[in-house]
Amino acid sequence: MTQVSMTVNGKTVSGDVEGRTLLSSFLRDHLSLTGTHVGCDTAQCGACVVHVNGEAVKSCNMLALEADGAEVGTIEGQANPDGSLNVIQQAFQDHHGLQCGFCTPGMVMSAAALLKENPRPTEAEIRKYLEGNLCRCTGYHNIVKAIMAASGQDVSHIAAE
Amino acid sequence: MPKDSGIGASSKRREDVRFLTGAGNYTDDINIRGQAYVYFLRSDIAHGRIKSIDTSAAEAMPGVVRVFTGKDFEGVSGMPCGWEVTDKHGAPMQEPPHPILAQGKVRHVGDPIAAVVADSLEQARDAAEAIDVDIEELPAVLDMKAAAEEGAPLVHDDLKNNICYDWQLGEADDDKVNEVFANAAHVTTLELVNNRLVANPMEPRVAVAEYSRGTDEYTLYTTSQNPHVIRLLMCAFVLGLPEHKVRVVAPDVGGGFGTKIFHYAEEAFCTFAAKACNRPVKWTASRSEAFMSDAQGRDHVSKIELALDADNNFVGLRTHTYANLGAYLSTFSSSVPTWLHGTLMAGNYKTPVIQVNVRAMFTNTVPVDAYRGAGRPEATYQLERVIDKAARELGVDPVALRRQNFITQFPYDTPVALTYDTGDYNGTMDKLEQAADFAGFPARRAESEARGKLRGLGVNCYIEACGIAPSNIVGMLGARAGLYDAATVRVNATGSISVMVGAHSHGQGHETAFPQVVADMIGIDESMVEIVHGDTSKIPFGMGTYGSRSLAVCGSAMVKATEKVIEKAKKIAAHLLEASEADIELKDGQFTVAGTDKSVAWGDVTLTAYVPHNFPLEVEPGLEETAFYDPANFTFPAGAYACEVEVDPETGQVTIERFTAADDFGNIINPMIVDGQVHGGIGQGIGQALLENCVYDENGQLLSASFMDYAMPRADDVPFYTVDHSSQTPCTHNPLGVKGCGEAGAIGSPPAVVNAVIDALQSGGKAVDHIDMPVSPSRVWAAMNS
Amino acid sequence: MYNFEFKSPSTIADAVAALAGEDAQALGGGQTLIPTMKQRLAAPATLVRLGGIPELKGVCVEDDGSIAIGAATTHATVAREVADKYPALADLAGHIGDPAVRNRGTIGGSLANNDPAACYPAAVLGSGAMVVTNSRQIAADDFFQGMFTTALDEGEIITSVRFPVPQAASYQKFLQPASRFALVGVFLARFADGVRVAVTGASEEGVFRWAEAEQALNKEFRPDALMDLRVNPMNMIGDLHGSKEYRAHLVGVMTRRAVQACI
Structure with a gap:
């Protein structure tokens, strides 16, 4: 066992882990931050996306020890300080960008990384950026729409029905 | 004006807050x-x-x-x-x-x-x-036809062969069917594969x-x-x-x-x-484990023959299907290629003679069972592909051929055991033509061609049997369960309500949509109603969520239980208002005495039910009712879908440029959620049509054993969809007039995609009349160059 | 996965020393290695992380104008930092995997693994780049030795890759729809002294140079110059995503498109 320390959602945490402990396991099992989900074992689905030092990464594809000393952000730290939904989360609710909710944490974390990099992405840029985030419920329509809305774009022209 | 609450309102989903903040409680979180x-x-x-x-x-x-x-x-x-x-x-x-x-x-x-x-x-x-x-x-048994041959290795040593059953529905007299085909002016035949899929919910x-x-x-x-x-x-x-x-x-x-x-x-x-x-x-389960232990879907090999008379009326339909059940019988596997498939072969059309033959096979593969649509996509795909092929052979407009053969009188008894209660297939097709802008297609095709691409328009219809299902009927057909559902409406003393429902919500938004119904019936705020589901210790009973049944069946039980609650509450209100029960009306959360200004609020009545100081002696205290609902018939959502594709003639790459769905779901509780259900179904249907394929090699090794080889649809594989559900013929036999919307997208979209690809290739002069799904670039290229 | 000892050296020398141990394995971004270990298909006793070595990271322009990329530089960094220096290379890096994978995966890791469908080998071979290790320099033409096989010795680590910058270049990637690796990827670079064409995803032998296409393009640099050329389907990969013939066909299409993009 090796001690690992990092900042998670602004809070310093540490724990004893094995070499093989994945960052996703550290978050879920050691810190009980179960909002980060694991949906595959080949780094394809993106349900486990978190931010490490401000960048989106797949936490099931990174060792906890690799995040030693890092600043980690998870879905649990995304809401506004008063607990209300942040702009992206609110847009997902407003535009029905989620159904079963399992891919949602990864989607929100990827969307946040995208908007940081590209504050006003086009539809095509959003679709391309979500290449590593699978959703089986929504057919992606409302996810793309929600991210466009979260970036301040008018989405009223996008057919809803 | 769109409503802002109750039935018909696009209420925002309350369950989203926990999912968006990482506060969901999935099984692996326990x-x-x-x-x-x-x-x-x-x-x-x-x-x-x-x-x-x-x-x-x-x-x-x-x-x-x-x-x-x-x-x-x-x-x-x-x-x-x-x-x-x-x-x-x-x-x-x-x-x-x-x-x-x-x-x-x-x-x-x-x-x-x-x-x-x-x-x-x-x-x-x-x-x-x-x-x-x-x-x-x-030796592994994989090919279904070879598995049926005498002397094939046996998957199960104690069975006489690998055939689970040879089943037939519709016209049993082969001579009569042969005669119809012999006398037909035209017969179109198509052999096709409905590719095996892995459901792959994101949560293993x-x-x-x-x-x-x-x-x-x-x-x-x-x-x-x-x-x-x-x-x-x-x-x-x-x-x-x-x-x-x-x-x-x-x-x-x-x-x-x-x-x-x-x-x-x-x-x-x-x-x-x-x-x-x-x-x-x-x-x-790891995802790798899911690929080899979750029941898989589809996997039919079919031959379908459509007979038409000289006026292009459908006069006969015959199918022969091999259905793969895998190595063992999964829970409902046997019903999928039979009662959920054969019964749908009439589609939206008044074909008088239909014979469906299904041979279900055991093979050395993962068991196959219901996957979104379950049997109905397989039926729709065969029918809508053969109609499209017939139209092309006859040189007639595929939409006109469909319209000509639509069922227009309801109720309609099909030759394959169903009674459609209601529908308006021409009306739905009208909506599609407008929403999909058929009129603008030639210009869009010309624009694609100017860029060296082939553009195709594919159209199809679908019908599904949902609201599964009347217990007496399914019992006769072999179901070892009833298919009713149940709900308990528990009114708390302060007037808030907990509704314990047998349906389970795992993306469908029941926690939001079901309260819209109860709140609307009573006239209280939706936030006063909470849904409880998913726990046998909390809910009376439930057959669960599948077959687009939750609202049509469990929702009906909830309505019945709410009606019982209102009836009892009216007794209490009548006592409090010193009026006759028959004169009590409930509106906007107020009980009033008809023709007077006397009223008592919902909350006062519910409090009285639990603090029964001033209470009718013949009535029990408390306010809680349970109802079971067994549907009288299936429901029949139906629709018409259109897909426009571009094909890159150099690589065979197909891109979906436009996708339009016009559905008739009867009445709608939450349009936003209904849209979302259709979007998701279309996404999966496009996945089946273009990308997904579960493949075993000749030794039974699963080649598509992870997301590295099983192609899931991604955001950039699909466009924005146009969804129109303004065509509404309410179901005639359930209290809400609802039909179900969960599977429509997955049922209706694969043939539209494939029809569009064929249309594109033929527009480019390619003599291609069928490509099996998934219509991958490799397959398109091979078809173009064969 | 099996357990292992995790080491995170901060110098190349320490990394080389750690890799001298029995069953030690270098960890780049881990985007292929970690999934492989999850499947228990790799079982290193020691995993030596290279991501903590500052001298392995970053992009710089050498005196001769070539671009040197540290082996532990992520795809995202390359996509960002060489965009104006070597656009085709940046484009390639910016389309590997997905954004989260690009934030972890490294050029060194990709090259050392030499997956037959990976993108970077095409860029390195197509550019005629130099692979620099802790002990030597290996020319691209000598580095790739068949799928998952390279010229690297046991314990040898890539420290940087030096790319000469061509007059024009293009990477054309046709996606394998599930993995989003290249079903066929063609990296074409046009230098003053000739054209190089490297193909990934297609061959049973891993990344390769398409010599006939190079010769034809050296004579005449336009797509039509390739119309009569075809790679031999027999040597191509045939699998559930595409037949040998289809891959052979795609090599031609992607190469012509790369030429077109360079004109």
């Missing part, structure tokens, strides 16, 4: 103090005889609690099949045993041979590697079980669409446990799509092992 972990050693060969299993080394490994093999389950029944299909000669289907852990033979890659329970998952896996299994490999399956020696009670947390069904099957048919000692909880579930309906061996195993080991036992 950890019980002292839990052990199970790892299943699964067969890596498709077919073999187990000669010996030596677990002694594994048992001595660190952290190992116990190692189980098939021997430990010799006195335990196997996994049951919930539907007995009778073959065309009146004999019951062949029904082989399906053990929890393999006994004697392994029959597919992924078949569990042994299970190791240990302190940690890695320890369990380490020990599993130390199990010495000697298996004599046998999980089971956590605990047992208390003190109370002899079990609790199973599991990723299920129907916890009561799991409890019933596991208690009554597998483990022989009394139901009242077993609680099954399906908490937040990350998508189901059918594959989480079924009772799986891992659920029964964890429950059994929790007692045997006296420790909570947890199993979490």
Whole structure:
């Protein structure tokens, strides 16, 4: 066992882990931050996306020890300080960008990384950026729409029905 | 004006807040103090005889609690099949045993041979590697037609052959059918494959079980669409446990799509092992494990023949389908190629003579069962592809050919056992033509051609039988269960309401849409109504969520229970208002006496029900009612879909440029949620049509065993969809007039995509009249160059 | 996965020393290695992380104008930092995997693994780049030795890759729809002294140079110059995503498109 320390959602945490402990396991099992989900074992689905030092990464594809000393952000730290939904989360609710909710944490974390990099992405840029985030419920329509809305774009022209 | 609350309002989903903040409670988020972990050693060969299993080394490994093999389950029944299909000669289907852990033979890659329970998952896996299994490999049975031949290796040694059943529906007189075809002016024939799919809900399956020696009670947390069904099957048919000692909880579930309906061996195993080991036992499937243990979908090979008269009226339809059931009968597998498939072969058309033949096969593959649409996509695909081919052969407009043959009089008795209660197929097609802008297609095609691309427009219709299902009818057809549902409406003293429903919500938004109904009926704010689901200890009973049934069946039970509550509340209100019960009206949460200004608020009545100081003596205190609802008929959502594709003639790459759906779902409770359901179905349908394919090699090895080889649709594989559900013919036999919307997208979209690709290729002068799904670039290129 | 000892050296020398141990394995971004280890298909006793070595990271322009990329530089960094220096290379890096994978995966890791469908080998071979290790320099033409096989010795680590910058270049990737690796990827670079064409995803032998196409393009640099050329389907990969013939066909299409993009 090796001690690992990092900042998670602004809070310093540490724990004893094995070499093989994945960052996703550290978050879920050691810190009980179960909002980060694991949906595959080949780094394809993106349900486990978190931010490490401000960048989106797949936490099931990174060792906890690799995040030693890092600043980690998870879905649990995304809401506004008063607990209300942040702009992206609110847009997902407003535009029905989620159904079963399992891919949602990864989607929100990827969307946040995208908007940081590209504050006003086009539809095509959003679709391309979500290449590593699978959703089986929504057919992606409302996810793309929600991210466009979260970036301040008018989405009223996008057919809803 | 769109409504802002109640029935018809696009209320925002309340469940979203927990999912968006990481506060959901999925089964893998549940950890019980002292839990052990199970790892299943699964067969890596498709077919073999187990000669010996030596677990002694594994048992001595660190952290190992116990190692189980098939021997430990010799006195335990196997996994049951919930539907007995009778073959065309009146004999019951062949029904082989399906053990929890393999006994004697392994029959597919992924078949569990042994299970190791240990302190940690890695320890369990380490020990599993130390199990010495000697298996004599046998020839694998994979091709369905070869499997049916005499002398083929047997998947199950005790069966007479690999045919589960030969089933027929519709016209039984072969001579009559032959005559129709002999006299037809034109016959179009098509042979096609409905590709095998893996449902792949984003949450893999999980089971956590605990047992208390003190109370002899079990609790199973599991990723299920129907916890009561799991409890019933596991208690009554597998483990022989009394139901009242077993609680099954399906908490937040990350998508189901059918594959989480079924009772799986891992659920029964964890429950059994929790007692045997006296420790909570947890199993979490990896995605790789899901690919070889979740029931898979579709996998039909069909020949369909359509006979038309000289005026292009459909006069006869005949199909011969081989349906792959995999190695064992999964819970509802037998019903999918039969009663959920053959019955839909009439489609939206008044074809007078129909004969459906289905031969269901055992093969050395993962079991196949219901996947979104379940039988209905297979029927729709055959029918809508053969109609399209017929139109092309006859040189007539595919839409006109469909319109000419539409059923227009309702109710309509089909030749394949259904009675459609209502519909307006021409009206729905009108909506489609407008929403999809058929008129603008030639200009869009010209624009594509100017860029060197081929553009095609594909159209199809669909009908589905949902709201599953009248218990007396399905009982006659072989179902070993009733298919009603139940709800309890519990009004609290302060007027808020908890509704315990048998339907399970795993993405469908019941927690938002169901309260809209109850709140609307009473005239109170939606936020005063809460839905409780997914826990057998909290809800009266429930057959669960599948077959687009939740609102049509469970919602109807909820309406009935709410009506009972209102009836009783009116008695109390009449007492408080000193009026006759017959004069009491309920509107906007106020009970009034007709023709007077006397009123009492909902909350005052409910408080009185629980503080019955001034109360009618003949009425019981409290305000809680339960109702069971058994539907009188199926519901029949129907629609028309249009897809526009571009094909790159150099690479064969197909891109979906536009996709439009016009659906008739009857009345709609929450349009936003309905849109979302259709979007998701279309996404999966496009996935089937262009990308997804579950492939085994000639030895039964699963080649598409991970997301690296099984192509899931991604955001950039699909466009924005246009969804129109303004065509509404309400269901005539349930109280809400609703039909169900969960599967439509997956049923209606594959033929539209393939029809569009064929249209594009033919526009480019390519003599291609069919390509099997998935219509991959490689296949398109091969078809263009053959 | 099996357990292992995790080491995170901060110098190349320490990394080389750590890799001298028995069953030691270098960890780049881990985007292929970690999934492989999850499947228990790799079982290193020691995993030596290279991501903590500052001298392995970053992009710089050498005196001769070539671009040197540290082996532990992520795809995302390359996509960002060489965008104006070597656009085709940046484009390639910016389309590997997905954004989260690009934030972890490294050029060194990709090259050392030499997956037959990976993108970077095409860029390195197509550019005629130099692979620099802790002990030597290996020319691209010598580095790739068949799928998952390279000229690297046991314990040898890539420290940087030096790319000469061509006059024009293009990477054309046709996606394998599931993995989003290249079903066929063609990296074409036009230098003053000739054209190089490297193909990934297609061959049983891993990344390769399409010599006939190079010769034809050296004579005449336009798409039509390739119309009569075809790679031999026999040597191509045939699998559930595309037949040998289809891959052979795609090599031609992607190469012509790369030429077109360079004109």
